[in-house]
Amino acid sequence: MPRRTPRPTPVTPTTPCPCGLPKAYGECCGRFHSGTAAAPTPELLMRSRYSAFVAGDVAYLLKTWHPRTRPARLDLDPGMRWTGLEIIDRADGSAFHERGTVTFRASYRGGELCERSRFERVGGEWAYVDGEFLD
Template identity: 80%
Template sequence: MTSRACPCGLPGTYDDCCGRFHRGTVGAPTAEALMRSRYSAFVKGDAGYLLRTWHPRTRPERLELDPRMRWTGLEIVDSTDGSAFHATGTVTFRASYRGGSLHERSRFERVGGAWVYVDGEFLD
């Protein structure tokens, strides 16, 4: 186990933050928590977690991550719904990487009580 800071930007260690979601110890309680854990999975190169948390309707058969990609930060711009009281939610974020950034509004739904990523719309 590691005591390094979590890549998602929240205070705390990776093990206590997104690492517990990646290990399957608990599920992400909100759409924003799932978004943060998915960003951390990109940073860690955890394609298995990304596929497990992708909606079955939109999930690709496989996912190949570029090991040369260096993610450098996550900023949550907006979050709508996506709490324990909702069935859907959106999270708008900016994920920085060496050489640029990705700005996206992601949609999430609950499937069997668990939050999953449905799809995203790239923003300018």
């Protein structure tokens, strides 16, 4: 019997947002994924990128990656199951900043990763530059 390839976790406008904020996906990260709004802070961009990993939205992940560091393509592991997000710290990233950082812990089935991500504005919108994995 052939093995089925797991699909990304289904998210709909009315399901709880994967980013952990107490809103439905459509009112939270879904508006950024659809392009009807842009994330106003690095933290919200990071949350929306986490939700894009959960939903398997490669186009959004590439769109919100800084052009200087964006890969030509991104292949997500179809078996990865993200299970939670915790914001540990944030620095800068207000309306008055051009750069900001967000430190977070993302849990997945079987483990977790901790990263300090760097963000910069590109054309007025926040973009993910790169990240440093932490222990």
